Amino acid sequence: MKQAAAAIAGSGSTPYYFRGMSAPQTQYELIGKAIIAACADAGIAIEQIDGLVSYAHGFEASNICEMLGIPELSYAATVTGQGGGSAGVLDLASSAIESGRAKHVVCIGCSQQLGAHRYGTSLASLATTPTGVFSLFAGLVGPGPSMALLARRHMHKYGTRREAFAEVVMASRDYALTMPEAIRKKPLTLDEYFAAPMLADPLCRLDFCLETDAALAFVVTSAERAQDLRQKPVYIQGAAHGGGSDWGRAFFWLNMKDEIFASAGAERVARQVYERAGVTAKDIDVALIYDHFSPLVIMQLEDYGFCPRGEGGAFVEGGAIRPGGAIPVNPHGGHLSECYVIGMTHIREAVEQLRGVAVNQVPDAKFALVTGGPAPVPMSAAILRN
Amino acid sequence: MKSTAPDITQIPLPIDQWTQPFWDAAAHHELLPPRCADCQTWRWPPTPFCPKCRSQAIEWLPAGPARLFSYSVVHRPGPSPEQPLQLIVPGLVEFPEAGGMRIVAAIIDSEVEQIAIGAALNVNWVPKDDTNVPTFSLA
Numbered sequence: 001m002k003q004a005a006a007a008i009a010g011s012g013s014t015p016y017y018f019r020g021m022s023a024p025q026t027q028y029e030l031i032g033k034a035i036i037a038a039c040a041d042a043g044i045a046i047e048q049i050d051g052l053v054s055y056a057h058g059f060e061a062s063n064i065c066e067m068l069g070i071p072e073l074s075y076a077a078t079v080t081g082q083g084g085g086s087a088g089v090l091d092l093a094s095s096a097i098e099s100g101r102a103k104h105v106v107c108i109g110c111s112q113q114l115g116a117h118r119y120g121t122s123l124a125s126l127a128t129t130p131t132g133v134f135s136l137f138a139g140l141v142g143p144g145p146s147m148a149l150l151a152r153r154h155m156h157k158y159g160t161r162r163e164a165f166a167e168v169v170m171a172s173r174d175y176a177l178t179m180p181e182a183i184r185k186k187p188l189t190l191d192e193y194f195a196a197p198m199l200a201d202p203l204c205r206l207d208f209c210l211e212t213d214a215a216l217a218f219v220v221t222s223a224e225r226a227q228d229l230r231q232k233p234v235y236i237q238g239a240a241h242g243g244g245s246d247w248g249r250a251f252f253w254l255n256m257k258d259e260i261f262a263s264a265g266a267e268r269v270a271r272q273v274y275e276r277a278g279v280t281a282k283d284i285d286v287a288l289i290y291d292h293f294s295p296l297v298i299m300q301l302e303d304y305g306f307c308p309r310g311e312g313g314a315f316v317e318g319g320a321i322r323p324g325g326a327i328p329v330n331p332h333g334g335h336l337s338e339c340y341v342i343g344m345t346h347i348r349e350a351v352e353q354l355r356g357v358a359v360n361q362v363p364d365a366k367f368a369l370v371t372g373g374p375a376p377v378p379m380s381a382a383i384l385r386n
Numbered sequence: 387m388k389s390t391a392p393d394i395t396q397i398p399l400p401i402d403q404w405t406q407p408f409w410d411a412a413a414h415h416e417l418l419p420p421r422c423a424d425c426q427t428w429r430w431p432p433t434p435f436c437p438k439c440r441s442q443a444i445e446w447l448p449a450g451p452a453r454l455f456s457y458s459v460v461h462r463p464g465p466s467p468e469q470p471l472q473l474i475v476p477g478l479v480e481f482p483e484a485g486g487m488r489i490v491a492a493i494i495d496s497e498v499e500q501i502a503i504g505a506a507l508n509v510n511w512v513p514k515d516d517t518n519v520p521t522f523s524l525a
Contacts, residue, residue, distance in 0.1 A: 128397070128398060128400060129400060130400045130401055130402040130404070130405040130431075131405065131431040131432070131433065133397065133398075133399060133400060134431060134489065134490050134491070135476075135490055136394070136397045137392070137394050137397065137491065137492065137519050137521075138392070138476040138477065138490040138491050138492050139392035139460055139474040139475070139476040139492050140476045140490065141460075145458045145460050145476050146476075148458035148476075149456040149457065149458055149476070149478050150456070152456045152457060152458065152503070153455070153456040153503070156456070156503045197461070198459070198461050199460070199461060200458045200459070200460045200461075201458055201459035201460075201461070202458075203458070245437055253431075254478055254488055254490050255429075255430055255487065255488050257486075258486070261455075261456075
C-alpha cells in the first residue's frame, strides 16, 4: 500500500447549536473558535498556519487571515459547488502538502442559519436564473422535493421501500443516543417514522437532515510532521473531488441518463478515491456517508461499492449499517440526528474513530471513508487510515 | 384529491438570449425545446453550447409526446380551514422522441392517486408576464 503524504493532526469544533441558536456569534467568530481549537488539539501555534482551505459556503480566507492574525499564507483555495465538496477540502489540503506549497493547512467548514436564511428553502435563492427558474415553476422550492424525484425513481426501478429509508433514520437515531451533543436524541420506532408528516412524498419530515449551526476545523500537515505532534496521526490515504457532465448540476438539472439518475452520482468520485488510496470498499471499516436525505445514503452505499446497484434498500434493511454490520455507517448519528455542518462532522467522526477515541467506537477501525454530499459537481470523498 | 398548481405569481421570470425563443413560442402555446442544428442532440435547459459538439446553432422544434419520468407530492398548508391541505406535484416530464430529454414542471389538476411513473401527459399553459409557463396534466 502506498505511503500517505499528508495527515490530519488536529480537529476542533464549536459546540453544536440548533438553527439560529449560535447568535449573537457571527459565522467568522464560530470559524475562529474552531481554528483555535484545532490548532490547540494539534499542538501548533496559529502563527504556523500557512494554508486555508474551505469549500464554497460564503466565507473568505482574507477575513479569517486578518481576524486571527495569520502572518503569512502561501495557499488559499476553495472547492466549488454546493455541498458536494466537503470531503474535497482534504484533497486540496493534501495537494498543498504534497506539492510543498504549505506546511500546516487548516480546513474549515461552517454552517449558520440565521433569520430567514435556511438551507431548506435554498433553491428559492439559487434558482432565479433563466435556466433555474423552471425548478421554481415546478414547485421545487427546496432540495427535498428534488431528492424525492431521485428517491421515487429508485423505488420504481429497484423496488426500494420506505422501510429502508426508515432504517437509515432509525440507525442514525440509535447511534445518536450516546452522543453528548446530538440534537435528536430519542429512539425512533418504525411506527413513529410512518406517522411523521409527509413533506415531499416519498420523503417524510424524518428523512430530512437537521438544520444546525457550528464550525469545525482540521489541521493537515505532512505525515512525517504529524508524527511529532500531539495527537495520533490520521493519514489521508486518498482524497478526490470531481465528477462529469453526466451528473452536472444534479438536481438543478435532472437530465442525468436513466442508468445513473437513481443514484447519488458518486461512481466517478468513488473510483477516483479508491484508486488514489489503493484500497476497495472491502477494506473500509467505517463509513461516514453524507446524509442530508436518507434515501441518498442508500444510493451512496451502492455508488461506493458496499452493495450492488439497486440492492441498497435490502442491504440496509438487513442491518448492514448497524454496529457489527457489514459497514457501520455514521456512528456519530450523522446529519440526520447529531448535527449538520455540511459534511464536517463526518470528518471529525472519522478522525475520532481512527484515533480510537470515538463514543461509538468501531472496534479496530483502520480505514474510514468520508463522503461529500450528493450534489452538483464537484463531489468529493476521502479515505483516512491510522 | 387533485393536485394544485404552485403559486408562481411572485416568482420573477428572468429571460436571456438563450431562453428567449422558448418563451416566445410559449406565448403562442407552443412547446418548442432546443435541438442542436448541427448534430441534432436535444438539450434542456437552453444553454449557449451543445454539450455534445459545442455548436451554438439551435433549432426549436416540437418534442413529441410527454410522459412522467418521476415526481414528488409536496404537502402544503391549504388556503382555508375547509381546505387544510394542498398537494403540489413537481414532475419530471420526459420526451421519448426527443432523445429522452426532460423538463421539470408542475403536474396540475390531476388525481394524485392516479399519478404514476410512465403516465402520458398533456401540456397546460399558465399565463405569466407576456408568455405562458408550461405545466402538465394526466392525459
